[in-house]
Amino acid sequence: MRDDEFSPDEILHLAKGLRVAPSAEFSKRVMERVSVEPRPIWTSIGRMAAVYAGVAASVLIWVLLFGRPGSLPTRPPPATAEAPFITPSGR
Amino acid sequence: MNQSHDADVKEGSGGLTDEDLMLRSANDDVAAFEALVGRYRGTLVTYFAWVSGDRHLAEDGAQEVLVKLWSVRARYRPSSRFRAFLMTMARNHWIDRVRYQVRRPDLAPEAAELLADQMSGGFGDPVESAKNSERLRVLARAVSVLSEEHRETFILSCVEGWSHADVASSLGVPEGTVKSRLHHVLRRLRVLLGSPEALP
Numbered sequence: 001m002r003d004d005e006f007s008p009d010e011i012l013h014l015a016k017g018l019r020v021a022p023s024a025e026f027s028k029r030v031m032e033r034v035s036v037e038p039r040p041i042w043t044s045i046g047r048m049a050a051v052y053a054g055v056a057a058s059v060l061i062w063v064l065l066f067g068r069p070g071s072l073p074t075r076p077p078p079a080t081a082e083a084p085f086i087t088p089s090g091r
Numbered sequence: 092m093n094q095s096h097d098a099d100v101k102e103g104s105g106g107l108t109d110e111d112l113m114l115r116s117a118n119d120d121v122a123a124f125e126a127l128v129g130r131y132r133g134t135l136v137t138y139f140a141w142v143s144g145d146r147h148l149a150e151d152g153a154q155e156v157l158v159k160l161w162s163v164r165a166r167y168r169p170s171s172r173f174r175a176f177l178m179t180m181a182r183n184h185w186i187d188r189v190r191y192q193v194r195r196p197d198l199a200p201e202a203a204e205l206l207a208d209q210m211s212g213g214f215g216d217p218v219e220s221a222k223n224s225e226r227l228r229v230l231a232r233a234v235s236v237l238s239e240e241h242r243e244t245f246i247l248s249c250v251e252g253w254s255h256a257d258v259a260s261s262l263g264v265p266e267g268t269v270k271s272r273l274h275h276v277l278r279r280l281r282v283l284l285g286s287p288e289a290l291p
């Protein structure tokens with residue numbers, strides 16, 4: 001092999017030197033832009049929906065625990081004497 | 092892997108994978124996102140520099156992709172490799188927004204010369220960097236002659252040191268295609284470097 005010839009290993013070794021370094025301020029500029037980037041709209045909507053669902057669940061639990069007796073159906077209506085008795089055969 | 096790349100990878104990582112950092116970013120963890128920026132800024136600038144041949148376009152392109160990554164962070168699903176996710180965004184940005192600004196589809200040799208002035212050297216040892224600088228310039232000119240698809244395969248695989256699987260998923264081609272491209276690239280580079288006086 002001639003002195004000035006490139007071996008595959010040397011090509012792979014030299015290839016590392018083709019890396020282009022970013023400028024010193026690069027990361028800072030990106031993070032500055034990121035800090036003013038608005039939040040994705042659907043994330044905000046998702047959070048609002050979660051808050052509303054939490055509030056609704058709390059209200060429902062409160063009503064079930066402390067609501068006026070009889071204001072909410074807590075048991076099925078009593079069966080009447082005329083209630084049909086249906087067998088699996090349909091009689 | 093060269094020292095600057097090592098520094099990029101370790102910076103702020105705390106032993107977390109890219110996917111972990113991206114999931115944390117999706118929950119508005121700015122520090123996790125900053126660690127990702129530290130890991131991939133060099134890769135993105137190098138990628139854009141070697142496809143566009145323009146240092147300023149490269150910095151702008153890398154910056155735009157990272158800002159876009161932040162804005163779509165909630166859409167990331169860890170089912171795909173982060174590198175593939177990021178490089179797909181980078182390639183789309185290059186094809187849709189930057190490529191038309193570059194007059195020639197191939198990298199002009201003069202662009203390779205300009206880039207050669209700004210390359211990191213990447214060898215850590217200044218003595219070795221100086222010794223290799225002339226051969227590096229010749230290699231840069233040879234790389235500029237490669238087609239765009241061969242160049243991006245060479246950059247991700249040989250410059251960034253990514254695995255064939257990572258390069259394949261990033262470029263959207265089978266792993267066999269990456270191996271085949273690299274084989275052709277190394278053979279072509281050896282031919283080109285064998286007669287540097289014939290390089291443009």
